Amino acid sequence: MNEVKVAAAGVLDDPAMTDGMIEAVVAHEMGHWADPESAASIKRSVIVTYSCISLGVLVAIGIAVGTGVVDNNTLMLMFLAVGAGYGCSIALSPFLHWKDEYFADRFAAESTSPDTVVSLMKHFRAQESRFAPLFTFANHPSRTRRIRRIELDSITDSEQQTATGDRGRPLPPQ
């Protein structure tokens, strides 16, 4: 039996959180563990981040070598190049992380219900500040996108069920 710790005081003990919503939070985390691609995607994100930053550093070194001087201006350019490299890796995060988040949401929707996960997202969205999506951009798609994706998935699933007569559910994780 795995022990699930969701360290979020003031979140799980919020009276507005129903048991179903708490289950959905746990199911989302379990969805990350169940994701067969998660190890590969962590590796990919580390590689991309370092490549972006080293590309920035290489450009800066190129400038220093090209101009033949290392002064405050060159150092400033190097600093900017490293920052730009880091910025580029953040900008790429939708391609690096979001697939995993959608996978975990889908897992949660299948192990609880799409409605439960959607109500959880709406609950969090109602609480978050207007700028929260900017800060969480690197790790998670916005709640609105996630709600839309869950709703789309459940529509596609029910269409498949009527088409094949199959429940269409993946096997539970071992």
Ligand SMILES: [Zn+2]
């Ligand atoms: Zn997640």
